[in-house]
Amino acid sequence: MSGSANRPVGRRTFVLGATAAAGTALTGTAHAAGFGWTDDGSNYVVDTGAQLVFKVSKSTGDLTSLVYRGTEYQGYGGMNSHIESGLGTSTVGIRQSGPTILVSVTHGTLKHYYAARSGENNVYLWTNKADASVSATRYIVRVRKGAFLNDEPDSYTYAPTTIEASDVFRKSDGQTRSKHYSRRRVMDYDYIGWSAGGVGLWVVRSNHEKASGGPFYRSLLRHQSADGGGLYEILYYGQNQTEAQRFGLQGPYVIAFTDGGAPSSSLFPGTLTTPWADSLGISGYVPASGRGKVAGVGISGRNTAYPYTVGLANAAAQYWGSARASDGWFSIPGVLPGTYALTVFKGELAVYTTSVSVSAGGTTTLNTIAIPSSNDPSNASAIWRIGDWNGTPAGFKNADLMTYAHPSDARAASWTGNVVVGNGETAAFPCYLWKDVNSGILVYFRLTAAQAAAAHTLRIGVTTAYANGRPQVTVNDTWTSAIPSPPTQPNTRSLTNGSYRGNNHTFTYTVPASAWKTDAGQYNVLRIDVVSGSGAAGFLSAGTAIDAIDLLA
Numbered sequence: 335m336s337g338s339a340n341r342p343v344g345r346r347t348f349v350l351g352a353t354a355a356a357g358t359a360l361t362g363t364a365h366a367a368g369f370g371w372t373d374d375g376s377n378y379v380v381d382t383g384a385q386l387v388f389k390v391s392k393s394t395g396d397l398t399s400l401v402y403r404g405t406e407y408q409g410y411g412g413m414n415s416h417i418e419s420g421l422g423t424s425t426v427g428i429r430q431s432g433p434t435i436l437v438s439v440t441h442g443t444l445k446h447y448y449a450a451r452s453g454e455n456n457v458y459l460w461t462n463k464a465d466a467s468v469s470a471t472r473y474i475v476r477v478r479k480g481a482f483l484n485d486e487p488d489s490y491t492y493a494p495t496t497i498e499a500s501d502v503f504r505k506s507d508g509q510t511r512s513k514h515y516s517r518r519r520v521m522d523y524d525y526i527g528w529s530a531g532g533v534g535l536w537v538v539r540s541n542h543e544k545a546s547g548g549p550f551y552r553s554l555l556r557h558q559s560a561d562g563g564g565l566y567e568i569l570y571y572g573q574n575q576t577e578a579q580r581f582g583l584q585g586p587y588v589i590a591f592t593d594g595g596a597p598s599s600s601l602f603p604g605t606l607t608t609p610w611a612d613s614l615g616i617s618g619y620v621p622a623s624g625r626g627k628v629a630g631v632g633i634s635g636r637n638t639a640y641p642y643t644v645g646l647a648n649a650a651a652q653y654w655g656s657a658r659a660s661d662g663w664f665s666i667p668g669v670l671p672g673t674y675a676l677t678v679f680k681g682e683l684a685v686y687t688t689s690v691s692v693s694a695g696g697t698t699t700l701n702t703i704a705i706p707s708s709n710d711p712s713n714a715s716a717i718w719r720i721g722d723w724n725g726t727p728a729g730f731k732n733a734d735l736m737t738y739a740h741p742s743d744a745r746a747a748s749w750t751g752n753v754v755v756g757n758g759e760t761a762a763f764p765c766y767l768w769k770d771v772n773s774g775i776l777v778y779f780r781l782t783a784a785q786a787a788a789a790h791t792l793r794i795g796v797t798t799a800y801a802n803g804r805p806q807v808t809v810n811d812t813w814t815s816a817i818p819s820p821p822t823q824p825n826t827r828s829l830t831n832g833s834y835r836g837n838n839h840t841f842t843y844t845v846p847a848s849a850w851k852t853d854a855g856q857y858n859v860l861r862i863d864v865v866s867g868s869g870a871a872g873f874l875s876a877g878t879a880i881d882a883i884d885l886l887a
Contacts, residue, residue, distance in 0.1 A: 369452040371428055371435050378428045380435050380448075386455040386591055390448055395424040395439030397448070397475070402455065402591045407481050407535060410562025415475045417446055417461060418468060436614050444468050445617045447585070451610070455592070456601065458608070459567070460585030462618045463544075471545075471569035471579065475537055475589055479562040482528035482535070487515035487738035487832075489558040497742060498830055498874070508744025513557030513564070514573075514831035515738040521549035521643070521654060524602040525590070526556050527565055534592035537565040541603040541668065542652065544584040545569040546577040548645055549654040550682045550725075552737070552833040565589075574798070574828045576837055580650060583618030586611070604668070625668050626692040628653075628700070633662025633678060633686075635705030637712065640681045640724055646674040646690070662703070678703060681724030682797070683838055683881070685709045711793065711840065711882070718755045718779055719884035720763050723795060725838050727879050730765035737832050741766065741873045754857075755779035763880065766829050769803060769864040770875030777860040779885070786850040792843040794862070795881035798836020799823045801869035803876030805841055808861040813849035817865050827874075834879040845885075 369383025377389035377398055388408075389399035396414035400407045408415055421441040428437045433452035438445065443464040448457055463471050485492055493503030493511040502512040516526075520542055527536030545551070546569070553568045567587045570579040586608060590597040599605055612621045628646060636642055642657035644664045655666040657678070669692045678686040686705045690698050707713045711723040727733040732746050739745060749772045753762045756779075764772055794805050802820040821839040828836060851858050862883075866876030 369433070369435075369450075371430065378426070378437055380428075380437070380450045382450045382454055382456070383452045384455045386450075386457075388448075388450070388457055390426065390428075390437045390439075392426050393423060395421055395426050395437075395441065395446055397457075400457075400475075400589070402533065402535075405533075407478055408476060410476050410479055413476055415473075417441075417444070417473055418470060421446075421468075431614060434610055434614065436616075442467050447616055449586070449611065449614070455590065457589040458586040458611075459589070460583055460616055460619070461569075462583040462616075463569075463581055465581060466579070470571050471584070472571060473567045473587070475535075475565040477528075477535065477563040477565065479560070482530050482558070482563055484528065484558050485511075486558075487511060487517065488513050488554070488556055491558050491560055497740065499827075502740050502830065504740075504742070510740035510743040512740065512831065513554045514833075516552065516555040516832065517738045518555065519550045519552055519835075520545070520547070523555070524599075525597050527597075528556075528558075528563070529592075529594045532594045534590075534594045534596070535565070536588075536590045536592070536597045537567055538588040538590055538597050538601045538606075539567055539603055540569075540585050540587040542569060542584070543668075543670065544580045544582050544651060546575055546579050546652070547835070548577070548647065548652060549643055550679075550835050551576075552835055573826045573831065574824045574833050574835065575826075576824060576835070577647075578649070580652070582650065583616065583620075620670060622668070624671070624694045626671060626694055627665065627667040627697040628669060628674075628676070628690055628692060629663075629665045629697055630657075630700040630703060631663060632702040633657050633664075633705065634702055635707065635710070636662055637680060637710065643679045645677045645679065646692075647677070648672055648674045676700075678705060679725065680710060681726055681728075682835070683710075683723055683725030711795070711884075714884070715887040716884040717781065717785060717790065717887050718759075719882060720753070720755070720759045720777070721880065721882040723882045725797060725881060727765035727797060727834050727881065729760045730763050730880055731761060733765035733834075736765060736829070736834065739832075740830055741771075750775070752776040752778065763883070765834070766877055766879050767803070767805070767862065767864050768829075768873060768875045768877035769866060769869060770871050771873060771877070773862075773864040775862050777862070777883070778857040779860070780854060780857055781850055783852070783854050785887075786852055786854065787847055789844055789846050791886045792845055792860070792884075793886065794841045794843075794883050796821075796836075796839050796841070797834045797879045797881050798828050799839075799876075799878040800827065800829050800874075801876040802866045803864045803869065803878045804866065805878065806863045806865045807843055807845075808863070809845055809849040810851060810859055811861075813846060815843045820866070829877050829879060830873050836879070838881060 424441040869876035
């Protein structure tokens with residue numbers, strides 16, 4: 335499935351806070367007569383012929399109205415729904431082609447489109463960003479105050495105290511809220527939104543072929559405040575990005591209204607087909623006939639305790655698909671022609687890469703991919719290991735919470751405290767280390783006499799770092815490693831805005847035999863310090879996220 339969600343989320347995951355504010359009245363607007371469009375002087379008014387009427391500004395291309403069943407849902411704070419924070423003066427046109435109405439917006443080198451289909455309560459959107467003249471690639475659907483309320487992690491309705499920048503908040507009970515705390519990776523969701531009072535308002539994401547960051551990227555998906563709410567389609571946000579942005583046409587993504595239930599699966603990425611758009615003249619549009627497919631008969635050398643994902647990426651596009659648990663079979667359709675790096679991920683850790691070429695209308699079939707044993711660091715014999723090598727901090731202290739809360743959240747266990755190998759060490763070891771919070775954590779472990787007689791390699795795997803934070807180690811206060819060079823990582827916040835995703839990197843240290851305790855009954859002590867000349871204070875000091883730590887045999 336090209337860019338489709340590999341783990342469809344259940345209704346309890348996406349219907350968040352589905353209770354409308356009691357006594358809140360929303361402005362009603364009369365429903366138009368049937369499918370078609372009119373010009374009210376300032377806007378093109380499109381009636382889908384179902385229960386949805388929407389307006390697009392003739393001067394800016396903003397979506398200025400979303401009326402469903404006679405109720406206005408669009409807008410808060412005097413702002414419309416639009417690309418970025420609004421494009422400003424643009425050239426806007428409209429035309430009808432049978433059962434389809436297409437509104438086109440041109441702003442410099444950027445082109446944007448809204449489409450309506452007769453009898454559907456959906457708005458289909460495409461965005462073609464040709465260059466960096468528009469800073470990021472984001473569409474925000476602004477939703478009126480009182481239409482939907484929630485007190486989920488990505489809400490700050492009830493969190494009046496600002497604790498970081500202008501977008502992280504604390505409630506009176508110590509729980510934290512931020513629009514960044516979506517919990518989900520791109521591959522984990524098909525749509526985002528709210529349901530209340532028999533109405534569901536959703537944004538169904540595109541396949542993200544022109545996005546950046548791959549299947550594990552996390553970004554804000556929605557927010558809710560006292561002023562109103564926002565639903566997002568974000569392709570390039572500039573926060574915690576591991577890749578350069580891609581350019582070209584992205585879409586469709588869909589604004590979908592329902593009777594309160596989930597949007598139709600026919601709209602999901604990897605499922606949605608739009609042959610009706612083939613002849614609309616959308617700039618950069620490539621029909622299904624102009625795309626190819628990559629399929630693999632299987633993957634050997636897998637650790638079946640983990641899910642495996644196969645990703646395709648080049649400078650122009652990205653795609654991914656899940657490998658079947660039983661044999662590693664995978665299929666990725668809808669791929670633009672070109673040559674791609676194919677990467678196999680164990681969890682989120684790259685363990686194999688090769689190159690594949692895709693042609694229009696063709697299928698590139700791969701024989702069984704054999705992952706060499708040495709490609710998976712978990713296969714190395716270790717004296718002890720904290721965590722496991724899967725490209726994530728899963729299993730470490732506070733790891734689950736950190737995708738939807740600030741490290742200062744009242745629900746977080748203490749970030750300090752030392753660790754004894756053989757005594758629940760993974761759950762006791764914090765998922766993140768900061769220079770100003772818990773640098774200098776101690777790990778206690780014993781070695782046999784034979785083990786202590788030899789040098790050993792210590793490995794520390796990280797998933798990202800903030801402000802060049804990296805580990806320097808000391809053993810038994812007798813041997814200290816050199817300060818390692820910082821690997822390439824995103825240069826924005828990550829650890830405090832719900833994401834551990836960066837560039838996986840392994841630091842290796844050769845510890846000489848002279849550093850070990852010679853008495854097998856004594857504990858050796860490993861101290862891990864975070865070093866950097868950058869960063870601020872507290873949780874914004876230089877830091878890093880841990881994947882695994884081990885001492886090799």
